[in-house]
Amino acid sequence: MPIVGIDLGTTNSAIAVLDGRVPVLLADTNGQYILPSVVHITPQNKIVVGSEAEAAKVAMPARTVSTVKRHMGQDEQLLLGPHRLLPEEITALILKELKIRAQAHYGLTDQDPLEAVITVPAYFTDQQRRATKRAGELAGLVVERIINEPTAAALAFGLGRKDQRGHVIIYDLGGGTFDVSIVEMFDGILEVKASRGNSHLGGEDFDWLIVDYLADIVKEQSGIDPLDDLRAKALLKQHAEVAKKELSQAESAEINIPLLSFENDQPVGLSQVLGREDFEQMIAAHLEETMDCVRGVLEDAQFTAGEIDRIILVGGSTRIPKVAQLMQDFFGRVPRRDIDPDQAVALGASVQAGIKAGSISPEILIATDVAPFSMGVAAVAPVDGSPTPGVFSVIIPRNTTIPVRRTDQYFTHSPGQTAVSIEIYQGELEWAKQNHFLGEFVLDGIPENYKEAEQINVTFGYDLNGILEVTARAESNGKEMSIKVNDQIDRDSRHAFAASIKRLEGLQQGTAASFHQESLPLEWDSDDDDEDEDFAMEELTADEFVATLKRTLAEADELIGDLSKPQQKRMRRFMDKLTRAFEEDDLAQAEALLEELLDLLFRLEMGEWDES
Secondary structure (H helix, E strand, O other), X not given: OOEEEEEOOOOEEEEEEEEOOEEEEOOOOOOOOOEEOXXXXXXXXXXXXXXXXXXXXXXXXXXXXXXXXXXXXXXXXXXXXXXXXXXXXXXXXXXXXXXXXXXXXXXXXXXXXXXXXXXXXXXXXXXXXXXXXXXXXXXXXXXXXXXXHXXXXXXXXXXXXXXXXXXEEEEEEOOOOEEEEEEEEEXXXXXXXXXXXXXXXXXXXXXXXXXXXXXXXXXXXXXXXXXXXXXXXXXXXXXXXXXXXXXXXXXXXEEEEEEEEEEOOEEEXXXXXXXXXXXXXXXXXXXXXXXXXXXXXXXXXXXXXXXXXXXXXXXXXXXXXXXXXXXXXXXXXXXXXXXXXXXXXXXXXXXXXXXXXXXXXXXXXXXXXXXXXXXXXXXXXXXXOEEEEEEEEEEEOOOOEEOEEEEEEEEOOOOOXXXXXXXXXXXXXXXXXXXXXXXXXXXXXXXXXXXXXXXXEEEEEEOOOOOEEEEEEEXXXXXXXXXXXXXXXXXXXXXXXXXXXXXXXHHHOOOOOOOOOOOOOOOOOOOHXXXXXXXXXXXXXXXXHHHHHHHHHHHHXXXXXXXXXXXXXXXXXXXXXXXXXXXXXXXXXHHHHHHHHHHHHXXXXXXXXXXO
């Protein structure tokens, strides 16, 4: 079947295929190769994915979800308008949009199978990897391979460089995650030696530092906190991201927001110049954290800085000049940008797809990877000379080349013991419960032995997708229990998968053209029949909700004088209904009406509400 490579990013995603032996990105119908990882649901319950969803974040923040990648592996549902969805379900909507590009490229229908290699941060946990694989399956993809992002970037760099030898460091700083890996290149083999990273560090954090800086200026000038206002907060975030990008090319960036909020019926705006030096000071601690990882990965691989031959920068946030400067100062050589930082991971994923499909021979190029975390079990072990339960016993140390299969010997603790509990963890700390819990199972049927302890062999198999299989075996009678860790997670069961499919299908009802991007509706429906939907805004405290409601009503009252008589009548009726719902403690109705009013005010400012 056809096979594609997908870079599933925090802020942007992309899909690529091999054209002959050349990796290329696939574009949408508008010629755009990069898809913003944003999902929006309109008041008419239409799904919008990508650039238009991103544009809706300011107008309707509670109906829009971004940076979902940071929630992968969590059981907590996220709000997408009136719907509560798991992170992998929202991610499936993004992957479905990318899948449409591949279907158009290959001439496929939804009934035709399509295989995908999907990338994840090297420092993703087992649970996050499983959630990513499940998202692909929910999108209708056959996901046979998960690959680490730095490894994918190394493949993109290594293609066509079989004769090159040396040690390469891949510094991958994206919108929401950071990874650094050391790769040895020789005879077309890319061998990952060590990886480190932080799955919650990236350009998104830089944006919010700018937002906090701007919010402090607004508070000082006007006395109001714009972060208490959903729309004002979204506007600050939007302008912060633009300023960050401008500062990669210029020494300063102008931020002008004529209407940010209202205070005492007066408009509050912001005009500020942000210098590159000030921005670099804001993010200095974050960048130093990445350099700590660089030093750590060198230590893990037992290399010195002088033994690194090439530095490859990957991820959009590496366009920040300070990043290249830090790496150049540390290694004493200029980093390379052979491949577009935004495209390298997707292109490399398609190279791995080509290797898997046989389009690229392993004799030409092949990559090995490592386990990012140590994995093991809770065991009874000597601590200060005394047997102590709950010690983390490592079976597969981190940075072990994968795939790998290893067995360690353990023994029953109590005379006559006939069952043992196998608790599985992932991490680097001494005590098991301080690490990331992956699952557990019980091996029973152990012979009742009062003379000596029974030997229990525990085997860990870690595959190329970073998925773990664990087997426990009683050696005296051969009784064993074997599981894949993902089978232990309730929401990974067939029942949970079916429930996810049902939720996504329900979301599609009334959605034309499946998940294709659609234009946002510009008309405001004066018919109030649909205003009773069960809707919940972003999580706000009671005080924050009241403050947002009052500010929004004040803004509407300020603008109503500029409307036509029919518009004034409709607006006043709408405001009265909102006030009445709040006074009667009808929170669900008040939340829904407030969200609609925020949307309407935005359209009024943009001149998009006509009298029809």
